[in-house]
Amino acid sequence: MTVVNSTSTPSLFARLIDTGAHQKLLAFASLVLLLIGFSIASPNFMQTSNMIAILQATSVNGILAVAATLVIITGGIDLSVGTLMTFCAVIAGVVLTNLGLPLPLGVIAAIGAGAFCGLCSGTFVSKMKIPPFIATLGMMLILKGLSLVISGTRPIYFNDTPGFDLISLGSIIGDFFPALPIPNGVLILFLVAGITSWILSRTILGRYCFALGSNEEAVRLSGVNTDRWKIAIYSLAGSIVGIGGLVMASRLNSAQPALGLGYELEAIAAVVIGGTSLSGGRGTIVGTLIGALIMAVLTNGLRILSVAQEWQTVVTGSIIILAVYADMVRRKKA
Amino acid sequence: MTNLVSMKGIEKRFPGVHALKNVSFELNGGEVHALMGENGAGKSTLMKVLSGIYPKDGGELFINGTEVELDGPRSSQDLGIGIIHQELSLMNDLTVAQNIFIGREPRLRFGRLDEAALNRKAVEIFQSMNLDLDPKTIVGTLTIAKQQMVEIAKALSYRSRVLIMDEPTAALNDAEIAELFTIIRRLKADGVGIIYISHKMDELKQIADRVTIMRDGAYIGTVEAADTPVSKIISMMVGREVTNDPVVIPDLSEAEALLEVSGLTRGREIQDVTFSVKKGEILGFAGLMGAGRTEVARAIFGADPREAGEIRVHGKACSISKPADAVKAGIGYLSEDRKHFGLATGMDVRSNIALASLDRFSSRLGVLRESEMRDTAQDYIGKLEIRTPSDRQEVRLLSGGNQQKVVIAKWLYRDCDILIFDEPTRGIDVGAKSEIYKLLKKLAKEGRAIIVISSELPEIMRLSHRIAVMCEGRLTGILPGGEETTQEDIMHLATLRAPSMQPEGYPQ
Numbered sequence: 001m002t003v004v005n006s007t008s009t010p011s012l013f014a015r016l017i018d019t020g021a022h023q024k025l026l027a028f029a030s031l032v033l034l035l036i037g038f039s040i041a042s043p044n045f046m047q048t049s050n051m052i053a054i055l056q057a058t059s060v061n062g063i064l065a066v067a068a069t070l071v072i073i074t075g076g077i078d079l080s081v082g083t084l085m086t087f088c089a090v091i092a093g094v095v096l097t098n099l100g101l102p103l104p105l106g107v108i109a110a111i112g113a114g115a116f117c118g119l120c121s122g123t124f125v126s127k128m129k130i131p132p133f134i135a136t137l138g139m140m141l142i143l144k145g146l147s148l149v150i151s152g153t154r155p156i157y158f159n160d161t162p163g164f165d166l167i168s169l170g171s172i173i174g175d176f177f178p179a180l181p182i183p184n185g186v187l188i189l190f191l192v193a194g195i196t197s198w199i200l201s202r203t204i205l206g207r208y209c210f211a212l213g214s215n216e217e218a219v220r221l222s223g224v225n226t227d228r229w230k231i232a233i234y235s236l237a238g239s240i241v242g243i244g245g246l247v248m249a250s251r252l253n254s255a256q257p258a259l260g261l262g263y264e265l266e267a268i269a270a271v272v273i274g275g276t277s278l279s280g281g282r283g284t285i286v287g288t289l290i291g292a293l294i295m296a297v298l299t300n301g302l303r304i305l306s307v308a309q310e311w312q313t314v315v316t317g318s319i320i321i322l323a324v325y326a327d328m329v330r331r332k333k334a
Numbered sequence: 335m336t337n338l339v340s341m342k343g344i345e346k347r348f349p350g351v352h353a354l355k356n357v358s359f360e361l362n363g364g365e366v367h368a369l370m371g372e373n374g375a376g377k378s379t380l381m382k383v384l385s386g387i388y389p390k391d392g393g394e395l396f397i398n399g400t401e402v403e404l405d406g407p408r409s410s411q412d413l414g415i416g417i418i419h420q421e422l423s424l425m426n427d428l429t430v431a432q433n434i435f436i437g438r439e440p441r442l443r444f445g446r447l448d449e450a451a452l453n454r455k456a457v458e459i460f461q462s463m464n465l466d467l468d469p470k471t472i473v474g475t476l477t478i479a480k481q482q483m484v485e486i487a488k489a490l491s492y493r494s495r496v497l498i499m500d501e502p503t504a505a506l507n508d509a510e511i512a513e514l515f516t517i518i519r520r521l522k523a524d525g526v527g528i529i530y531i532s533h534k535m536d537e538l539k540q541i542a543d544r545v546t547i548m549r550d551g552a553y554i555g556t557v558e559a560a561d562t563p564v565s566k567i568i569s570m571m572v573g574r575e576v577t578n579d580p581v582v583i584p585d586l587s588e589a590e591a592l593l594e595v596s597g598l599t600r601g602r603e604i605q606d607v608t609f610s611v612k613k614g615e616i617l618g619f620a621g622l623m624g625a626g627r628t629e630v631a632r633a634i635f636g637a638d639p640r641e642a643g644e645i646r647v648h649g650k651a652c653s654i655s656k657p658a659d660a661v662k663a664g665i666g667y668l669s670e671d672r673k674h675f676g677l678a679t680g681m682d683v684r685s686n687i688a689l690a691s692l693d694r695f696s697s698r699l700g701v702l703r704e705s706e707m708r709d710t711a712q713d714y715i716g717k718l719e720i721r722t723p724s725d726r727q728e729v730r731l732l733s734g735g736n737q738q739k740v741v742i743a744k745w746l747y748r749d750c751d752i753l754i755f756d757e758p759t760r761g762i763d764v765g766a767k768s769e770i771y772k773l774l775k776k777l778a779k780e781g782r783a784i785i786v787i788s789s790e791l792p793e794i795m796r797l798s799h800r801i802a803v804m805c806e807g808r809l810t811g812i813l814p815g816g817e818e819t820t821q822e823d824i825m826h827l828a829t830l831r832a833p834s835m836q837p838e839g840y841p842q
Contacts, residue, residue, distance in 0.1 A: 202704070204696040207685060214678035221637055221675050222690035222744065223661025281680045 075280025082263030088245030093156030118238020213280025345392030386410035416489025426474030479510030598643030618798025666745030735766025
């Protein structure tokens with residue numbers, strides 16, 4: 001028996017308002033509330049230097065979260081962003097310090113390594129039909145191991161590459177506006193976010209991102225080569241992670257092979273807080289940025305209020321659950 | 335003697351559909367009562383009312399002579415009514431006994447499961463069915479027929495006196511059907527009443543005592559199975575008059591064959607299917623549920639693999655191994671399940687119309703030209719009269735008919751010459767139906783080759799220039815369209831089962 005789906009008109013308007021923009025608004029409001037709250041609680045919070053510190057702390061996690069957003073919108077998940085970031089940093093270290101090649105080559109190598117690993121993950125997921133969780137879990141471990149092997153388990157320092165630390169710590173903006181010494185790492189984050197946001201909304205790749213997450217089978221039955229596009233999306237995400245690796249390495253002026261594990265979860269947390277659906281099909285880069293900022297503000301504010309670090313983690317975890325619960329409640333209403 | 339079940343004047347409405355109109359039905363103990371009707375006649379809805387899944391909107395229901403109100407599947411279960419759905423709902427990784435007693439596991443102290451009692455109780459039920467089955471077998475390793483026995487055992491474990499079986503033989507071979515019938519006869523002898531929903535005429539003669547026929551949500555009549563000719567039952571099923579204007583069949587003797595399919599084969603589902611469609615022709619595909627029509631369409635489109643068979647488009651052989659190949663060859667497929675296979679429902683009308691042709695809207699670098707997409711979408715919204723507030727509306731908020739038009743627009747823009755419509759009007763109300771019909775006729779007139787798969791005979795008869803009929807994976811015949819072909823002719827071919835003694839692939 002067929003049942004005709006009827007959509008009543010009054011709820012239609014409400015549903016339109018409710019979708020998409022709402023969660024982003026909610027996240028943004030939370031961010032503003034947090035900022036106001038911490039400012040009242042501590043006079044040291046709303047200082048330019050502290051604001052810049054928060055942005056600086058957001059940069060790497062933000063870039064990784066942007067990459068994770070792409071994959072999550074397709075309905076997948078990427079657990080390898082943390083160790084891939086380290087792997088790319090190590091590759092940069094090998095090219096610049098061990099081989100002594102010029103800076104641009106190191107940058108290209110790091111981003112290229114990221115893109116290649118993304119291509120591998122994408123191939124596992126699309127061609128070999130391995131669930132994204134498993135495929136990227138495998139990649140996460142492979143890359144963790146490879147970073148240690150390649151580096152000989154020792155950090156690689158960039159002391160011989162003058163200017164490498166400027167990638168993250170220099171401030172082009174500060175050169176022009178001395179009052180606003182925003183570090184380049186932050187600038188890179190906003191550039192990456194801006195470009196990715198544009199790709200998502202204006203290009204065929206972005207449109208397929210949402211379409212795959214919305215209904216992969218319908219896309220395949222529309223005659224689209226879904227495997228190829230999925231691989232492209234994972235590769236793009238990988239190259240963004242490569243940029244994240246460079247920013248990280250530059251900030252530490254070294255590639256730390258043991259670092260990286262755990263970053264993927266923070267990135268995913270930022271994406272989720274930003275309102276991107278883990279079931280795919282919807283999400284925004286702006287939301288992800290706000291999510292990453294919320295996490296950085298929380299950590300920073302709690303530290304200023306002298307809350308023990310152990311408790312900071314507890315708070316972050318609670319925020320994630322609250323954010324997703326808010327999303328669920330919203331969706332049930334819609 | 336009181337009836338086991340007696341339903342009187344049952345009414346059920348869904349938004350836009352009057353699904354059950356004053357339907358009556360009776361079942362005695364020890365009786366197999368077949369319920370027949372075309373797809374959409376209301377059989378399943380009636381059974382869902384009886385099993386408490388749908389509340390009835392009107393009428394009376396008596397169980398063992400007492401009037402009852404069902405407020406859910408649980409209360410129907412408590413009254414001894416068990417239903418075995420067409421799609422089995424067993425947990426494949428659990429054992430037979432664990433499946434039967436799921437949710438009611440015998441326990442020991444401290445919440446421990448009493449596995450021994452579980453298996454013992456399962457064996458007791460099997461013995462009552464005279465069935466030899468190890469309760470510790472993992473369900474996933476059993477044949478479909480055996481799994482069905484497990485479902486029956488599960489229903490009996492609730493002390494069911496009424497068993498509803500919805501197309502129980504759909505997935506069974508002849509030997510398995512015989513096995514099932516043995517069990518049914520044994521239950522019958524024990525006084526269990528069985529409601530048997532099936533499309534297969536020969537089975538009714540074997541197993542049913544009485545047959546009740548439904549059509550368009552209404553009760554048509556009840557007859558004795560033994561002394562009623564099959565032709566009478568068929569005419570009661572399809573008796574509705576085709577009120578619509580007869581099809582005008584164009585002269586296509588000169589037309590080029592756009593799509594030629596020969597020897598299409600995959601396992602039992604598709605057996606050596608050969609046909610062609612001409613430019614400007616609408617070829618209807620009739621058959622009962624599970625006849626293999628959708629499978630044929632998906633195999634042609636490359637959505638599912640095929641074992642053998644050649645597909646020629648414009649006379650040239652095409653190697654189609656994935657949907658992208660089919661689209662390149664100019665074949666579009668509109669699935670019966672729009673929500674799962676046709677639309678990205680969370681996206682807007684504009685993106686959905688462009689979905690199969692995004693490459694045409696993007697520069698070499700992949701930047702989308704949004705304004706062109708908008709113009710194209712608005713063009714099709716106008717041409718196909720898609721009712722939507724704007725091209726930015728999410729398609730999930732559109733009605734079924736308008737969603738279907740969005741899918742059609744997607745394929746039209748892709749310039750597909752060959753369009754396969756699978757149940758094009760499923761879930762669409764009457765008014766929108768005739769709009770879709772008009773559209774299909776127009777598309778054919780413009781020189782496309784159209785295949786329409788439909789389970790509604792009036793729809794097939796109203797549209798088709800020729801009618802291909804399938805039964806159990808075989809193409810049992812191609813009939814001319816128009817008035818010379820009757821619904822009885824089609825039903826005859828649609829129920830023409832292969833003689834079981836013949837090897838597969840025996841010539842028609």
